[in-house]
Amino acid sequence: MANEGDSMKLVDEPLKIADREFESRLILGTGKYSDNETMVKAITASGTEIVTVAVRRIDLDRTKEEGVLYHLNPEKWFLLPNTAGCYTAEDAIRYARLAREAGFTDWIKLEVIGDEATLLPDVEGLLEATRTLAGEGFKVLAYTNEDLITALKLEEAGAAAVMPLASPIGSGLGLLNPFHIRLIKSRLSVPVIVDAGVGTASDACVTMEQGVDGILMNTAIAAATDPVRMALAMNQATRAGRHAYLAGRMPIREQAVPSSPSAGMLD
Amino acid sequence: MANEGDSMKLVDEPLKIADREFESRLILGTGKYSDNETMVKAITASGTEIVTVAVRRIDLDRTKEEGVLYHLNPEKWFLLPNTAGCYTAEDAIRYARLAREAGFTDWIKLEVIGDEATLLPDVEGLLEATRTLAGEGFKVLAYTNEDLITALKLEEAGAAAVMPLASPIGSGLGLLNPFHIRLIKSRLSVPVIVDAGVGTASDACVTMEQGVDGILMNTAIAAATDPVRMALAMNQATRAGRHAYLAGRMPIREQAVPSSPSAGMLD
Amino acid sequence: MANEGDSMKLVDEPLKIADREFESRLILGTGKYSDNETMVKAITASGTEIVTVAVRRIDLDRTKEEGVLYHLNPEKWFLLPNTAGCYTAEDAIRYARLAREAGFTDWIKLEVIGDEATLLPDVEGLLEATRTLAGEGFKVLAYTNEDLITALKLEEAGAAAVMPLASPIGSGLGLLNPFHIRLIKSRLSVPVIVDAGVGTASDACVTMEQGVDGILMNTAIAAATDPVRMALAMNQATRAGRHAYLAGRMPIREQAVPSSPSAGMLD
Amino acid sequence: MANEGDSMKLVDEPLKIADREFESRLILGTGKYSDNETMVKAITASGTEIVTVAVRRIDLDRTKEEGVLYHLNPEKWFLLPNTAGCYTAEDAIRYARLAREAGFTDWIKLEVIGDEATLLPDVEGLLEATRTLAGEGFKVLAYTNEDLITALKLEEAGAAAVMPLASPIGSGLGLLNPFHIRLIKSRLSVPVIVDAGVGTASDACVTMEQGVDGILMNTAIAAATDPVRMALAMNQATRAGRHAYLAGRMPIREQAVPSSPSAGMLD
Amino acid sequence: MDSTNETITVTINGDDREIPGGLTVRGLLAHLGLQEGLVVVEWNREIVRRDRYDDVTVAAGDSIELVHFVGGG
Amino acid sequence: MDSTNETITVTINGDDREIPGGLTVRGLLAHLGLQEGLVVVEWNREIVRRDRYDDVTVAAGDSIELVHFVGGG
């Protein structure tokens, strides 16, 4: 399409995390899809270059097809393991080490959950695990809340990226606290990637307009009626929000200003 | 781009207004650009197929270059004349007839303004002019406020499309009243195109997510720091919002739901 | 209470409509109460001085107790008849004349409804009825939408007060469009009283903070679990919003400012 | 006033913190007033029973009038010392002990600040100081952020009340995150008192409608154009929001419902 | 010349009703047991002022609306 | 019979202008150096179709509006 052709000329610096660069600023989770074919189609439509995966026991009694590697080509997408389901620093560290052993990456999306009902992070455990794992050479992408102070400590602890939530995981409530997200972005040097809570395309767009470096989402796409179309919508919305941020929006005025010239009217 | 390639497969019915069909759901005004080259680049980046123009006196003492037709190729974009600046039905009708005489189209974006400070429509004059012009065979696209009752009367009066505002022209306040816009869309048969007030990409995205048929904007692009990049952002945001609407968003929950499996955790 | 004692000293000019003055800025509808005793208690708790009533046929076959005058003392509350249920100017005028004949007042809360599903006003009919009734000496309080242009025409047509809606009657959606309400207040000389849509106390408070002269509500109180307590809440919220508007709120800052002195800290 | 008379009958359980009970749910800071007379008038108009004070060095070279006890009668208002300005648990503990030594109370409003620009709490230091001070028998009212996990830990650490912020101290941004505040209230047993960020009366009202036990504010009143009137507004708004919460608001409907009977219309 | 013994049919509030012939508006209200102060009378689409209750006599086929105030918002 | 040598005064786009007498609309546009395809002509409040540019002769005191499309939203 002509317009996307143009977008090619509108360069944006790549998303840099640790030692890697990515053109897309959208990261996708791979959970909760009705089937693997839909998952792959949605991931493709999203234009993402990074997908998250979880570390779980092999089910020895079921078909071996369950492993996500049977469906996702690691040459095509960068696999980012997470520590979802871990409630202590110790557990998260254990899962991170197992994930690294798989041999794909020393990156880890670090989650230390503090409460089962809300899946909100336990920032004390998160900071402890970040210090340990960063010390072991992991590239830690830390899932955290909207608290600036914790974000600053995560950066100091060696996190490669800080991932504040928009709203609780799987809630679809959207960006509850743009002010705090903007605040975090304004104070950190490492990339800020908003993680969790996005529900629809405009949530992704308004999130990127805050100036953050990227977004991670899963349920908004997997639980849409048409996941593949929603994935495309998220692809476009993330780019739109980024371009709008870079373009510099018009000033807001509480008055009207005509778009057509006032001169040259007839008598 | 891979992802836009995919979008090609995700068909959407075209935007149908009167006897014409359009692939893009974004309409651009051509006012307030710093220079004509920027205007043409922005229009191109926006992917629009329809641009609005105003009817004004020729300035006999200035260069003849001022006419917009010196810069916009009517083969490439459908020119939609407006009646901006008209404060009575009589004036708007006069401008509409002059516009038709230019020989490009019998479509008119009808504005009957009620107040100079807010540029809000005078719905009494608007209804009168719509009846008259529709009777003369014009395809009337009527700029109106968020009032459902007026919208229903405009449809009955023969409007080809109803164009409620998001917020005042040139304000950039965004979609002040999504509920009323949704209400109008739910009750009309003719296309509903939101006109005026959009300020940034997320405004366009959330507007399309209400299910409306299209958006018209001018200042949000012309007054952005980088109009061409903002035009691309609006192109993507409009498509994103449309796809998100068609895809069917996830349900909102005031609780968290994990994206990774709870089964298979280690002991 | 000490605090209310203080409020007595914090004078506010009375609410002036036509030739009358009121201390309370809250007007209550009398519909939809579970029973008349609750209605009277709620009206009392609300501190209102004006209650609206509807004009309907006497039911000749039922107890005569149904008339609201059996329960409300016209010495204690000013009865404001409405034209609810009228869909044309002619009907509204007929009901207004019947209401005046009851001998209590020549005031009328004028409603000309345009659509049964939304109960939004038909502004053409409303303007016509306002002109006629104002010409017959009625004090017209006109229920309208958020459109400034219509509000200006209503004032010019002789309305004693203009009553834009916060959101549709009985919806409880609250103040959907504070900007347009502020706009109307800034341009009119007659009192602006927001009518319909308020759902809870904070809706009333934020509405008054826009600077309007008063609020009319019914369902928010009648349909609350505890109507009498909600009536008190609305009483307090309306006063709170008015006082906050008069007091002049602090400036909003996107940064923190300590409330305790920074000097005098220990070593 | 009749209406306030009624409020007397609408009993609400008192606000219970530790071993004390209060009728008012509004707590005021005593900083930043232009003069002490205005401060006392505003505190009186607010109806509060608790005011916070800071611990600072005596200025040996200035008039001794600077101490707040010269202006506030401890018999009339319960003085709640804070640890504002402390950036470590150790500092906060030192200030708390000095405050207790003044002989008025063993209550402390605990602040451990993590960042000078935002005055956001350092939750690690806050938890440490809460554990120590609770262990020494202090009644700790802990100023924290909107994080549920930290709130749960504070309760477990022995806090007598948890005080999440609405938005940064002195910002006047209002309640940025009602969802998280509701979440905290739903999970804690100790009182939840929203502290900081309220800017105007409707902010206080909507905050109390979330079901929290109380509100603490300072700048919204001290920095209003008319602090005494704003204090009254906050008094009323806090009561209004509390009553509205207890009364149970009407359901929100995206459609209209008439307030006047549909039966009995004329032919 | 004297029809007052006969009953006539009029439409009151939309329903046909038999009432004694020759009733004035005041008589009609009394006949219906309605308290004058609380009712407004429209007779063949024309409002009848209270001071004219004795002047207007109801005839067969007349259409009469009797209205009052009810709770409404 | 030959007045074309004289100039007449007409109002064009709100300003009085001297133009040669006897000009048709087409002549006027040529005189003003305007490209026909890009202009719409209103002559004494009446629109002049392009196919009538030769039929309409401009007379002294006529009021003429010459409009075109400009950028607008």
Add this chain to the structure above:
Amino acid sequence: MDSTNETITVTINGDDREIPGGLTVRGLLAHLGLQEGLVVVEWNREIVRRDRYDDVTVAAGDSIELVHFVGGG
């Protein structure tokens, strides 16, 4: 000296299982039909690097976790 004929009981992914005695980790994976490249082995809480699959022999009572990547967000 030859116990390989006997079976032993070990805990794999939380369940007790009978496996042939004397298996190395590589042998165990083969025994379970698992593809080495897609599994990570934790043996008595200690990760076993792939280059040590032949060095570690599973003994009775050992606790073994065999994990891989699954879909997750």
Add this chain to the structure above:
Amino acid sequence: MDSTNETITVTINGDDREIPGGLTVRGLLAHLGLQEGLVVVEWNREIVRRDRYDDVTVAAGDSIELVHFVGGG
């Protein structure tokens, strides 16, 4: 045995001050004209209870903090 005539230097609220030697805390407060009920005393980082104001004698080089309540939120 009598050093009270001499002055000593102590740090009070961060500033060095000359005060008479041998003052107790109570004596110091009196010397500074401070009302006991409104001040809290920290002496070399240790809080001095009011009932110990007579027991503690200020010595040269001591660091003393004298604090009270001020307006704060």
